Amino acid sequence: MALAHDYVRSNGLDALTMRRLAVAADVTPGALYKHFRDRKDLQRAMSDAIYATIDLSDIDTANPSIDNVKTCCERMRRAMLAFRDGGRIVAGSYAPLSATLNLSATLMTLLHAVTAPEHSPGQLAAVLRSYTTGFVIDEQAYLELSGTDEWDSLVQQIAANGHHRPTEADDLIAILTGDRNRRFDTGLDMILTGLVQASLAPPT
Amino acid sequence: MALAHDYVRSNGLDALTMRRLAVAADVTPGALYKHFRDRKDLQRAMSDAIYATIDLSDIDTANPSIDNVKTCCERMRRAMLAFRDGGRIVAGSYAPLSATLNLSATLMTLLHAVTAPEHSPGQLAAVLRSYTTGFVIDEQAYLELSGTDEWDSLVQQIAANGHHRPTEADDLIAILTGDRNRRFDTGLDMILTGLVQASLAPPT
DNA sequence: ACCTGAACACCGTTCAAGT
DNA sequence: ACCTGAACACCGTTCAAGT
DSSP, rough: OOHHHHHHHHHHHGGHHHHHHHHTTOOGGGGGGTOSSSHHHHHHHHHHHHHHHHTTTTTTTSSSOHHHHHHHHHHHHHHHSSSTTTHHHHHOOOOOSSHHHHEEEEEHHHHHSSSTTTSSSHHHHHHHHHHHHHHHHHHHHHHTTSHHHHHHHHHHHHHTTTTTTTTHHHHHHHHSSSSSHHHHHHHHHHHHHHHHHHHHHHOO | HHHHHHHHHHHHHOOOOOHHHHHHHHGGGGGGGTOSSSSHHHHHHHHHHHHHTTTTTTTTTOOOHHHHHHHHHHHHHHHHTTSSSSSHTTTTOOOOSHHHHHHHHHHHHHHHHHOOOOSHHHHHHHHHHHHHHHHHHHHHHHHHHEEESSHHHHHHHHHTTTOOOHHHHHHHHHHHHHHHHHHHHHHHHHHHHHHHHHSSOOOO
């Protein structure tokens, strides 16, 4: 398992194949199928391994706050970012394994206390997850591209195709190349502010 | 191009290979490389073809409103849902092709008028995109799984592994199996409400 | 319980050569 | 400009057989 992540870290998800993992593990390809049912099962295990790197010990679930929720999401993003293609590995893998469920549980507990009464904590958890994974996938796609000459040609294509409204093309590129930490944070704020306003700042 | 989507519609993205597409197009594998640089280029073209199905003609950009923004996002989701694995096809593909840029542009125009002054419309556009794609990926992953016996075994795993807090396990499943249209909509509301509040309901 | 060897039915991509 | 044929270096998965 650790081997699989080592491999992806240095070679990317698309380069991870059962056969290459087998040689990395000094084993015959067929032997892997005693440990994982198939490639999808391997990816689920990798997904959970990513969640397993998230340290939640300092988060006081007895004392929930919006900041705690944000910290959870930020750590989720950090964890995914720490693995090459981490976003894609996690997205839609539905890994109901221990580390994944663990994060879900603490996030849910925090949200129970913080969510405005008219919304469901589970629903908000889903929104936050969708946002975070979607964000990281885009981010990592950009990271893989930038630096290569493929990125330059993409930028040129955007400029060329968006001839009608040149400002938006620039905007599109600026968003990607800008400070992504801040952008993620602001996005979180955008989502959370609307939700807690009702409970924290009730109409006088 | 249309052929590629037909193929994915009936066989799924993972089953789409250059070779199979070639036989579907009644052509030799090598011939495809005169139309697409590689597999990634093909996926970018497919991504744009998905956006091309979105009809924006009835959206009055001169008269921007929150409802118009929501309509845009809903149609984006609809378009992705209409194609098998549409979310994954679009996610992080950075297709700077005409239909994609077209949607970006109208969304941006609408947001320019509606976004609270302290936030950037481009940033909000990115948040909405992250949310929508993330949502659809999860949704389609569920749709592919549900119905198969794999889904049943996942549900059992969730129940078994989440032994500490059984309620949350149920919650997790309920979220997925519930009314996803409503869930998407509420999520949008959650995001947008916080953002326009400042401009629509200024403190007295 | 875990592994090997060997096989089966595939992949993406390239490239000289044809029209 | 577009296509074929053929090749190269790979894939995931299965399964009898070994230990």
